[in-house]
Amino acid sequence: MTLTINQLNNDFSYTSQIEVDDISEIASLGFKTIINNRPDFEGNAEQPKSEALEAIALSHGITYVHIPVIPNNIQPHQLDKFREAYAKAPKPILGFCKTGNRASTMCKLALENHD
Structure with a gap:
């Protein structure tokens, strides 16, 4: 699958659900960090577990961060974790x-409510 990646700013882009097989493409595109905002098991069996994605990301030299967020329910402590990451x-x-919506919203909220 070819990823549809949207750039929010020079440092952050977002996309919909990635698969284990997408990580080599992500690495080849130059991404250094992946932030997963999807809780495990949200998409049932078709969704890869965060630990599987993390293992492959790390094997490609990519930093991996999991900040699971329930749709339409972003919490202040999650924004703090995102800001730190x-x-x-x-x-x-x-x-x-x-879909990419939580990921983009997390970044927008974290950056606009900072400082």
């Missing part, structure tokens, strides 16, 4: 969730 993570970052 965003500040420390190697750039550029690729965020994802089921």
